[in-house]
Amino acid sequence: MVTRWSLDHFTSLSDQLLGNGATPQELQALLGESAPESGRPFAEVLGRFQKQIIPFAYKTNHPRFLAFVPGGPAFPSVLGDWLCSAANFFCGVWLEASGPTQVELTVLDWFKEWVGYPSEARGILTSGGSEANLTALVTARERVPFADRRRMVLYVSDQRHWSIDRAAKVIGLHPDRIQAISSGPDLKFHVPALLQQIEIDRREGHLPWAVIANAGATNTGTVDPMNDLADLCAREKLWLHVDAAYGWAAILTPEGKRELAGIERADSITLDPHKWLSQTFEAGCLLVRNGPLLEEAFSMRPDYLQDVTPRDGEINFADHGIALTRRFLALKIWMSVQVLGKAWFRDLADRCLRLAAYAQARLEKADCFEIMHPRNLSIVCFRFRSTAVDETQWDRLNEALVQELRDSRRAFLSTTRIRNQVALRMCFINWRTTTGDIDEIVALLREIGQKIAERET
Numbered sequence: 001m002v003t004r005w006s007l008d009h010f011t012s013l014s015d016q017l018l019g020n021g022a023t024p025q026e027l028q029a030l031l032g033e034s035a036p037e038s039g040r041p042f043a044e045v046l047g048r049f050q051k052q053i054i055p056f057a058y059k060t061n062h063p064r065f066l067a068f069v070p071g072g073p074a075f076p077s078v079l080g081d082w083l084c085s086a087a088n089f090f091c092g093v094w095l096e097a098s099g100p101t102q103v104e105l106t107v108l109d110w111f112k113e114w115v116g117y118p119s120e121a122r123g124i125l126t127s128g129g130s131e132a133n134l135t136a137l138v139t140a141r142e143r144v145p146f147a148d149r150r151r152m153v154l155y156v157s158d159q160r161h162w163s164i165d166r167a168a169k170v171i172g173l174h175p176d177r178i179q180a181i182s183s184g185p186d187l188k189f190h191v192p193a194l195l196q197q198i199e200i201d202r203r204e205g206h207l208p209w210a211v212i213a214n215a216g217a218t219n220t221g222t223v224d225p226m227n228d229l230a231d232l233c234a235r236e237k238l239w240l241h242v243d244a245a246y247g248w249a250a251i252l253t254p255e256g257k258r259e260l261a262g263i264e265r266a267d268s269i270t271l272d273p274h275k276w277l278s279q280t281f282e283a284g285c286l287l288v289r290n291g292p293l294l295e296e297a298f299s300m301r302p303d304y305l306q307d308v309t310p311r312d313g314e315i316n317f318a319d320h321g322i323a324l325t326r327r328f329l330a331l332k333i334w335m336s337v338q339v340l341g342k343a344w345f346r347d348l349a350d351r352c353l354r355l356a357a358y359a360q361a362r363l364e365k366a367d368c369f370e371i372m373h374p375r376n377l378s379i380v381c382f383r384f385r386s387t388a389v390d391e392t393q394w395d396r397l398n399e400a401l402v403q404e405l406r407d408s409r410r411a412f413l414s415t416t417r418i419r420n421q422v423a424l425r426m427c428f429i430n431w432r433t434t435t436g437d438i439d440e441i442v443a444l445l446r447e448i449g450q451k452i453a454e455r456e457t
Protein backbone atom coordinates (compact mmCIF):
# COMPACT_ATOMS: atom_id res chain seq x y z
CA MET A 1 0.00 0.00 0.00
CA VAL A 2 2.76 2.39 0.96
CA THR A 3 4.83 1.44 -2.08
CA ARG A 4 1.80 1.91 -4.34
CA TRP A 5 1.02 5.32 -2.85
CA SER A 6 4.67 6.42 -3.06
CA LEU A 7 4.97 5.38 -6.70
CA ASP A 8 1.68 7.02 -7.68
CA HIS A 9 2.64 10.19 -5.87
CA PHE A 10 6.09 10.28 -7.39
CA THR A 11 4.97 9.60 -10.96
CA SER A 12 1.96 11.93 -10.97
CA LEU A 13 3.49 14.84 -9.05
CA SER A 14 3.96 17.11 -12.07
CA ASP A 15 0.22 16.84 -12.86
CA GLN A 16 -0.94 17.49 -9.31
CA LEU A 17 -2.01 20.82 -7.85
CA LEU A 18 0.50 22.41 -5.50
CA GLY A 19 -1.42 21.95 -2.25
CA ASN A 20 -3.28 23.91 0.36
CA GLY A 21 -2.97 25.42 3.78
CA ALA A 22 -5.50 25.36 6.62
CA THR A 23 -5.98 27.19 9.90
CA PRO A 24 -4.76 25.74 13.21
CA GLN A 25 -8.43 25.50 14.31
CA GLU A 26 -9.40 23.49 11.23
CA LEU A 27 -6.49 21.11 11.65
CA GLN A 28 -6.95 20.74 15.39
CA ALA A 29 -10.57 19.77 14.68
CA LEU A 30 -9.44 17.24 12.08
CA LEU A 31 -6.37 15.73 13.70
CA GLY A 32 -6.22 16.75 17.37
CA GLU A 33 -7.15 13.70 19.47
CA SER A 34 -5.94 11.53 22.33
CA ALA A 35 -3.69 8.61 21.46
CA PRO A 36 -5.98 5.65 20.58
CA GLU A 37 -5.93 2.95 23.25
CA SER A 38 -6.07 0.13 20.69
CA GLY A 39 -4.61 -0.10 17.24
CA ARG A 40 -6.50 0.32 13.97
CA PRO A 41 -6.00 -1.31 10.58
CA PHE A 42 -3.06 0.18 8.70
CA ALA A 43 -5.26 0.88 5.65
CA GLU A 44 -7.49 3.10 7.77
CA VAL A 45 -4.53 5.07 9.09
CA LEU A 46 -3.04 5.38 5.61
CA GLY A 47 -6.42 6.61 4.42
CA ARG A 48 -6.32 9.40 7.00
CA PHE A 49 -2.79 10.30 5.87
CA GLN A 50 -4.12 10.65 2.32
CA LYS A 51 -7.33 12.51 3.13
CA GLN A 52 -6.51 14.54 6.22
CA ILE A 53 -2.79 15.30 6.05
CA ILE A 54 -1.58 15.32 2.45
CA PRO A 55 -4.09 17.96 1.24
CA PHE A 56 -2.86 20.42 3.87
CA ALA A 57 0.71 20.80 2.72
CA TYR A 58 2.41 22.29 -0.30
CA LYS A 59 4.41 19.92 -2.45
CA THR A 60 7.91 21.34 -2.29
CA ASN A 61 9.05 18.70 -4.81
CA HIS A 62 6.57 19.97 -7.39
CA PRO A 63 8.21 21.39 -10.55
CA ARG A 64 6.40 24.72 -10.08
CA PHE A 65 7.31 25.09 -6.41
CA LEU A 66 10.17 27.57 -6.78
CA ALA A 67 9.94 29.25 -3.37
CA PHE A 68 12.63 29.60 -0.68
CA VAL A 69 15.01 26.75 -1.54
CA PRO A 70 12.74 23.95 -2.79
CA GLY A 71 13.19 20.19 -2.57
CA GLY A 72 13.25 17.67 -5.38
CA PRO A 73 14.61 14.25 -4.49
CA ALA A 74 15.54 11.74 -7.16
CA PHE A 75 13.89 8.34 -6.75
CA PRO A 76 17.09 6.48 -5.71
CA SER A 77 17.31 8.91 -2.81
CA VAL A 78 13.75 8.02 -1.74
CA LEU A 79 14.66 4.34 -1.89
CA GLY A 80 17.90 4.93 0.02
CA ASP A 81 15.96 6.77 2.70
CA TRP A 82 13.51 3.88 2.93
CA LEU A 83 16.34 1.33 3.27
CA CYS A 84 18.06 3.53 5.84
CA SER A 85 14.92 3.45 7.99
CA ALA A 86 14.32 -0.25 7.39
CA ALA A 87 17.86 -1.19 8.41
CA ASN A 88 18.10 1.48 11.14
CA PHE A 89 21.86 1.23 11.37
CA PHE A 90 23.50 3.22 14.14
CA CYS A 91 25.91 5.41 12.24
CA GLY A 92 27.52 7.10 15.24
CA VAL A 93 30.36 4.66 15.88
CA TRP A 94 32.57 2.38 13.81
CA LEU A 95 32.02 -0.60 16.12
CA GLU A 96 28.31 -0.72 15.35
CA ALA A 97 28.37 0.25 11.68
CA SER A 98 31.74 -0.01 9.99
CA GLY A 99 30.24 -0.57 6.49
CA PRO A 100 27.85 2.39 6.70
CA THR A 101 30.63 4.52 8.19
CA GLN A 102 32.88 3.67 5.26
CA VAL A 103 30.09 4.67 2.85
CA GLU A 104 29.80 8.01 4.66
CA LEU A 105 33.58 8.46 4.36
CA THR A 106 33.37 7.68 0.65
CA VAL A 107 30.57 10.21 0.10
CA LEU A 108 32.51 12.83 2.05
CA ASP A 109 35.55 12.06 -0.12
CA TRP A 110 33.44 12.76 -3.22
CA PHE A 111 32.31 16.09 -1.81
CA LYS A 112 35.88 16.99 -0.78
CA GLU A 113 37.06 16.28 -4.30
CA TRP A 114 34.21 18.30 -5.85
CA VAL A 115 34.98 21.42 -3.79
CA GLY A 116 38.76 20.99 -4.12
CA TYR A 117 39.51 20.11 -0.51
CA PRO A 118 42.65 18.13 0.44
CA SER A 119 42.38 14.50 1.53
CA GLU A 120 43.15 15.34 5.18
CA ALA A 121 39.92 17.38 5.35
CA ARG A 122 37.10 15.70 7.24
CA GLY A 123 33.41 16.20 7.51
CA ILE A 124 30.10 15.01 8.74
CA LEU A 125 26.64 14.59 7.28
CA THR A 126 24.05 16.55 9.23
CA SER A 127 20.30 17.07 9.29
CA GLY A 128 20.76 20.18 7.13
CA GLY A 129 22.56 23.46 6.65
CA SER A 130 21.55 24.89 10.02
CA GLU A 131 23.19 22.03 11.92
CA ALA A 132 26.21 22.18 9.62
CA ASN A 133 26.64 25.92 10.25
CA LEU A 134 26.35 25.37 13.99
CA THR A 135 28.90 22.54 13.86
CA ALA A 136 31.27 24.86 11.97
CA LEU A 137 30.98 27.65 14.52
CA VAL A 138 31.58 25.24 17.41
CA THR A 139 34.68 23.85 15.66
CA ALA A 140 36.03 27.35 15.01
CA ARG A 141 35.21 28.52 18.55
CA GLU A 142 37.05 25.59 20.16
CA ARG A 143 40.37 26.98 18.90
CA VAL A 144 39.91 30.14 20.98
CA PRO A 145 41.12 29.97 24.60
CA PHE A 146 38.30 30.28 27.16
CA ALA A 147 39.71 33.55 28.48
CA ASP A 148 39.38 35.19 25.04
CA ARG A 149 35.91 34.00 24.09
CA ARG A 150 34.07 37.03 25.43
CA ARG A 151 36.05 39.22 23.01
CA MET A 152 35.33 37.16 19.86
CA VAL A 153 33.76 38.97 16.91
CA LEU A 154 31.96 37.18 14.06
CA TYR A 155 31.77 38.97 10.69
CA VAL A 156 28.85 38.29 8.40
CA SER A 157 27.34 39.98 5.39
CA ASP A 158 23.84 41.45 5.49
CA GLN A 159 22.93 38.68 2.99
CA ARG A 160 23.73 35.77 5.33
CA HIS A 161 21.26 33.04 6.11
CA TRP A 162 19.67 33.46 9.54
CA SER A 163 20.86 30.00 10.64
CA ILE A 164 24.21 31.72 11.19
CA ASP A 165 22.65 34.08 13.73
CA ARG A 166 20.97 31.18 15.46
CA ALA A 167 24.22 29.19 15.53
CA ALA A 168 25.94 32.24 17.04
CA LYS A 169 23.18 32.42 19.63
CA VAL A 170 23.52 28.73 20.48
CA ILE A 171 27.26 29.05 21.06
CA GLY A 172 26.58 31.99 23.36
CA LEU A 173 27.97 34.82 21.24
CA HIS A 174 26.59 38.16 22.41
CA PRO A 175 24.52 39.78 19.59
CA ASP A 176 26.81 42.83 19.80
CA ARG A 177 29.68 40.58 18.74
CA ILE A 178 28.09 39.84 15.37
CA GLN A 179 29.23 42.48 12.90
CA ALA A 180 26.97 42.57 9.86
CA ILE A 181 28.82 44.30 7.04
CA SER A 182 26.59 46.06 4.51
CA SER A 183 27.00 44.53 1.08
CA GLY A 184 27.63 46.65 -1.99
CA PRO A 185 25.08 47.19 -4.79
CA ASP A 186 26.00 43.73 -6.15
CA LEU A 187 24.91 42.30 -2.75
CA LYS A 188 28.33 40.68 -2.30
CA PHE A 189 30.52 40.88 0.79
CA HIS A 190 32.16 44.29 0.85
CA VAL A 191 35.74 43.32 1.65
CA PRO A 192 37.20 46.85 2.22
CA ALA A 193 34.37 47.56 4.71
CA LEU A 194 35.13 44.26 6.43
CA LEU A 195 38.80 45.13 6.78
CA GLN A 196 37.92 48.56 8.17
CA GLN A 197 35.64 46.98 10.78
CA ILE A 198 38.30 44.44 11.78
CA GLU A 199 40.77 47.27 12.37
CA ILE A 200 38.25 49.21 14.47
CA ASP A 201 37.46 46.11 16.52
CA ARG A 202 41.14 45.36 17.16
CA ARG A 203 41.72 48.94 18.31
CA GLU A 204 38.79 48.59 20.71
CA GLY A 205 40.25 45.43 22.26
CA HIS A 206 37.94 42.90 20.61
CA LEU A 207 39.11 39.66 19.03
CA PRO A 208 38.24 39.33 15.32
CA TRP A 209 37.49 35.62 15.07
CA ALA A 210 35.59 34.36 12.03
CA VAL A 211 34.03 35.42 8.73
CA ILE A 212 31.00 33.81 7.11
CA ALA A 213 30.83 34.01 3.32
CA ASN A 214 27.94 33.04 1.06
CA ALA A 215 28.41 30.75 -1.90
CA GLY A 216 24.91 31.26 -3.16
CA ALA A 217 23.08 33.64 -0.84
CA THR A 218 19.54 32.47 -0.15
CA ASN A 219 18.10 35.83 -1.16
CA THR A 220 19.60 36.32 -4.57
CA GLY A 221 22.09 33.50 -5.20
CA THR A 222 25.08 35.86 -5.07
CA VAL A 223 28.51 34.39 -4.39
CA ASP A 224 30.89 36.41 -2.23
CA PRO A 225 34.45 37.09 -3.47
CA MET A 226 36.03 33.91 -2.13
CA ASN A 227 39.66 34.64 -2.96
CA ASP A 228 39.57 38.18 -1.55
CA LEU A 229 37.99 36.89 1.65
CA ALA A 230 40.44 33.99 1.86
CA ASP A 231 43.38 36.43 1.43
CA LEU A 232 42.03 38.70 4.13
CA CYS A 233 41.32 35.83 6.54
CA ALA A 234 44.80 34.38 6.02
CA ARG A 235 46.39 37.79 6.68
CA GLU A 236 44.24 38.56 9.70
CA LYS A 237 44.24 34.98 11.02
CA LEU A 238 40.46 34.61 10.96
CA TRP A 239 38.46 31.42 10.38
CA LEU A 240 36.68 31.54 7.02
CA HIS A 241 33.45 29.56 6.86
CA VAL A 242 31.59 29.38 3.55
CA ASP A 243 27.86 28.77 3.70
CA ALA A 244 27.30 27.01 0.38
CA ALA A 245 24.20 25.17 1.57
CA TYR A 246 22.23 26.23 -1.47
CA GLY A 247 24.83 26.99 -4.14
CA TRP A 248 27.47 24.28 -3.79
CA ALA A 249 26.25 21.82 -6.43
CA ALA A 250 26.87 24.45 -9.12
CA ILE A 251 30.56 23.63 -8.67
CA LEU A 252 29.99 20.59 -10.88
CA THR A 253 29.48 22.93 -13.85
CA PRO A 254 32.04 25.18 -15.60
CA GLU A 255 30.02 28.32 -14.67
CA GLY A 256 29.76 27.26 -11.03
CA LYS A 257 33.45 26.38 -10.87
CA ARG A 258 34.30 29.90 -12.04
CA GLU A 259 31.82 31.52 -9.67
CA LEU A 260 32.90 29.54 -6.62
CA ALA A 261 36.65 29.67 -7.33
CA GLY A 262 38.53 30.01 -4.05
CA ILE A 263 35.98 28.07 -1.97
CA GLU A 264 38.66 25.42 -1.45
CA ARG A 265 40.63 27.95 0.63
CA ALA A 266 37.90 28.17 3.28
CA ASP A 267 38.46 26.61 6.70
CA SER A 268 35.02 25.03 6.57
CA ILE A 269 32.14 24.68 4.12
CA THR A 270 28.45 23.93 4.60
CA LEU A 271 26.75 22.12 1.74
CA ASP A 272 23.24 20.73 1.63
CA PRO A 273 22.64 17.63 -0.49
CA HIS A 274 18.90 17.99 0.26
CA LYS A 275 18.84 21.15 -1.81
CA TRP A 276 20.55 21.01 -5.20
CA LEU A 277 21.73 17.40 -5.02
CA SER A 278 18.24 15.91 -5.26
CA GLN A 279 18.15 14.26 -1.83
CA THR A 280 15.20 13.78 0.49
CA PHE A 281 15.10 15.98 3.59
CA GLU A 282 17.28 15.61 5.76
CA ALA A 283 20.79 15.70 4.26
CA GLY A 284 23.25 18.45 5.10
CA CYS A 285 27.02 18.37 5.33
CA LEU A 286 29.95 20.18 6.90
CA LEU A 287 33.50 19.88 5.61
CA VAL A 288 36.46 21.10 7.66
CA ARG A 289 39.76 21.68 5.89
CA ASN A 290 41.97 20.87 8.88
CA GLY A 291 40.15 17.60 9.57
CA PRO A 292 41.41 16.71 13.06
CA LEU A 293 39.90 19.95 14.43
CA LEU A 294 36.43 18.38 14.14
CA GLU A 295 37.36 15.54 16.46
CA GLU A 296 39.15 17.88 18.85
CA ALA A 297 35.96 19.93 19.08
CA PHE A 298 33.47 17.10 19.62
CA SER A 299 35.11 13.92 20.83
CA MET A 300 34.17 12.72 24.35
CA ARG A 301 34.80 9.37 26.07
CA PRO A 302 32.35 8.52 28.84
CA ASP A 303 32.77 5.16 30.63
CA TYR A 304 29.64 3.68 29.10
CA LEU A 305 31.10 4.25 25.63
CA GLN A 306 34.57 2.88 26.36
CA ASP A 307 33.82 -0.09 24.08
CA VAL A 308 33.52 2.15 21.02
CA THR A 309 36.88 3.90 21.29
CA PRO A 310 38.08 3.87 17.66
CA ARG A 311 41.15 1.84 16.81
CA ASP A 312 43.73 2.80 14.23
CA GLY A 313 42.08 4.43 11.21
CA GLU A 314 38.52 3.91 12.49
CA ILE A 315 36.16 6.88 12.56
CA ASN A 316 33.28 7.51 14.92
CA PHE A 317 31.04 10.12 13.37
CA ALA A 318 29.68 10.81 16.85
CA ASP A 319 33.15 12.37 17.40
CA HIS A 320 32.61 14.78 14.49
CA GLY A 321 29.43 16.52 15.49
CA ILE A 322 26.56 17.05 17.86
CA ALA A 323 24.56 13.78 17.63
CA LEU A 324 25.42 10.39 19.06
CA THR A 325 22.60 8.38 17.50
CA ARG A 326 22.81 9.06 13.77
CA ARG A 327 20.93 7.78 10.76
CA PHE A 328 22.84 6.22 7.88
CA LEU A 329 22.34 9.47 5.94
CA ALA A 330 25.04 8.67 3.40
CA LEU A 331 23.13 5.71 1.99
CA LYS A 332 20.64 7.71 -0.08
CA ILE A 333 23.39 9.96 -1.44
CA TRP A 334 25.67 7.06 -2.24
CA MET A 335 22.82 5.14 -3.91
CA SER A 336 21.74 8.16 -5.96
CA VAL A 337 25.22 8.82 -7.29
CA GLN A 338 25.85 5.11 -7.93
CA VAL A 339 22.55 4.70 -9.82
CA LEU A 340 22.41 7.99 -11.70
CA GLY A 341 26.13 8.77 -12.07
CA LYS A 342 27.88 12.05 -11.35
CA ALA A 343 27.06 13.26 -14.87
CA TRP A 344 23.34 13.28 -14.01
CA PHE A 345 24.00 15.76 -11.18
CA ARG A 346 26.28 17.90 -13.36
CA ASP A 347 23.58 18.04 -16.02
CA LEU A 348 20.96 18.93 -13.40
CA ALA A 349 23.07 21.79 -12.02
CA ASP A 350 23.75 23.04 -15.52
CA ARG A 351 20.06 22.78 -16.50
CA CYS A 352 19.00 24.76 -13.41
CA LEU A 353 21.48 27.54 -14.25
CA ARG A 354 20.00 27.67 -17.74
CA LEU A 355 16.41 27.56 -16.45
CA ALA A 356 17.13 30.62 -14.32
CA ALA A 357 18.62 32.43 -17.33
CA TYR A 358 15.57 31.42 -19.38
CA ALA A 359 13.20 32.68 -16.66
CA GLN A 360 14.99 36.03 -16.60
CA ALA A 361 14.77 36.34 -20.39
CA ARG A 362 11.04 35.46 -20.37
CA LEU A 363 10.34 38.03 -17.65
CA GLU A 364 12.28 40.70 -19.51
CA LYS A 365 10.39 39.94 -22.71
CA ALA A 366 6.99 40.06 -21.00
CA ASP A 367 7.43 43.81 -20.47
CA CYS A 368 5.46 44.01 -17.22
CA PHE A 369 8.25 42.84 -14.94
CA GLU A 370 11.37 44.48 -13.59
CA ILE A 371 14.42 42.36 -12.78
CA MET A 372 15.30 43.38 -9.22
CA HIS A 373 18.59 41.52 -9.18
CA PRO A 374 20.06 39.82 -12.23
CA ARG A 375 20.29 36.04 -12.07
CA ASN A 376 22.95 34.58 -9.82
CA LEU A 377 23.43 30.82 -10.01
CA SER A 378 19.84 29.57 -10.26
CA ILE A 379 17.94 32.39 -8.50
CA VAL A 380 16.12 35.29 -10.21
CA CYS A 381 14.52 38.18 -8.31
CA PHE A 382 11.97 40.41 -9.99
CA ARG A 383 8.69 42.25 -9.48
CA PHE A 384 5.53 42.95 -11.37
CA ARG A 385 5.16 46.58 -12.42
CA SER A 386 2.16 48.44 -13.67
CA THR A 387 1.88 52.06 -14.70
CA ALA A 388 -1.81 51.85 -13.77
CA VAL A 389 -0.83 51.62 -10.10
CA ASP A 390 1.19 54.19 -8.19
CA GLU A 391 4.75 52.94 -7.61
CA THR A 392 4.34 53.37 -3.85
CA GLN A 393 1.78 50.55 -4.06
CA TRP A 394 3.98 48.05 -5.92
CA ASP A 395 5.05 46.26 -2.73
CA ARG A 396 1.42 45.60 -1.89
CA LEU A 397 0.67 44.66 -5.49
CA ASN A 398 3.45 42.06 -5.55
CA GLU A 399 2.48 40.62 -2.18
CA ALA A 400 -1.09 40.22 -3.41
CA LEU A 401 0.22 38.71 -6.64
CA VAL A 402 2.24 36.00 -4.92
CA GLN A 403 -0.71 35.17 -2.68
CA GLU A 404 -3.13 34.83 -5.59
CA LEU A 405 -0.60 32.77 -7.51
CA ARG A 406 -0.44 30.35 -4.57
CA ASP A 407 -4.24 30.34 -4.35
CA SER A 408 -4.34 29.17 -7.98
CA ARG A 409 -2.47 26.06 -6.75
CA ARG A 410 -0.63 26.00 -10.07
CA ALA A 411 2.62 27.50 -8.76
CA PHE A 412 4.26 28.61 -5.52
CA LEU A 413 6.83 31.44 -5.31
CA SER A 414 8.18 33.34 -2.30
CA THR A 415 9.02 37.00 -1.77
CA THR A 416 12.00 38.84 -0.35
CA ARG A 417 13.16 42.45 -0.10
CA ILE A 418 15.81 43.96 -2.33
CA ARG A 419 16.88 47.55 -1.67
CA ASN A 420 13.92 47.54 0.71
CA GLN A 421 11.41 46.75 -2.01
CA VAL A 422 9.34 43.60 -2.29
CA ALA A 423 10.70 41.20 -4.89
CA LEU A 424 9.48 37.82 -6.07
CA ARG A 425 11.97 34.98 -6.29
CA MET A 426 12.35 31.87 -8.39
CA CYS A 427 14.90 29.29 -7.26
CA PHE A 428 15.65 26.35 -9.55
CA ILE A 429 17.08 23.14 -8.11
CA ASN A 430 14.42 20.61 -9.07
CA TRP A 431 15.11 18.04 -11.81
CA ARG A 432 11.40 18.05 -12.72
CA THR A 433 11.16 21.73 -13.68
CA THR A 434 11.03 22.52 -17.40
CA THR A 435 10.92 25.65 -19.55
CA GLY A 436 7.20 24.85 -20.02
CA ASP A 437 6.72 25.31 -16.26
CA ILE A 438 8.42 28.71 -16.49
CA ASP A 439 6.22 29.75 -19.40
CA GLU A 440 3.15 28.79 -17.39
CA ILE A 441 4.30 30.70 -14.29
CA VAL A 442 5.19 33.85 -16.24
CA ALA A 443 1.82 33.77 -18.03
CA LEU A 444 0.00 33.29 -14.71
CA LEU A 445 1.93 36.11 -13.04
CA ARG A 446 1.14 38.44 -15.90
CA GLU A 447 -2.55 37.55 -15.96
CA ILE A 448 -3.03 37.75 -12.18
CA GLY A 449 -0.89 40.90 -11.92
CA GLN A 450 -2.94 42.69 -14.55
CA LYS A 451 -6.19 41.62 -12.87
CA ILE A 452 -5.00 43.01 -9.52
CA ALA A 453 -3.79 46.23 -11.16
CA GLU A 454 -7.19 46.71 -12.83
CA ARG A 455 -8.96 46.07 -9.56
CA GLU A 456 -6.84 48.74 -7.86
CA THR A 457 -7.55 51.46 -10.42
Ligand SMILES: Cc1ncc(COP(=O)(O)O)c(C=O)c1O
Binds near residue numbers: 129131163243
Ligand atom coordinates in the same frame (compact mmCIF):
# COMPACT_ATOMS: atom_id res chain seq x y z
C1 LIG B 1 22.48 29.60 2.39
C2 LIG B 1 21.73 28.74 3.37
N1 LIG B 1 22.31 28.39 4.52
C3 LIG B 1 21.69 27.62 5.42
C4 LIG B 1 20.41 27.18 5.21
C5 LIG B 1 19.73 26.33 6.25
O1 LIG B 1 19.69 25.03 5.79
P1 LIG B 1 18.64 23.96 6.36
O2 LIG B 1 17.29 24.49 6.02
O3 LIG B 1 19.01 22.73 5.64
O4 LIG B 1 18.85 23.86 7.83
C6 LIG B 1 19.75 27.53 4.03
C7 LIG B 1 18.37 27.09 3.77
O5 LIG B 1 17.72 27.49 2.85
C8 LIG B 1 20.43 28.34 3.08
O6 LIG B 1 19.85 28.70 1.92
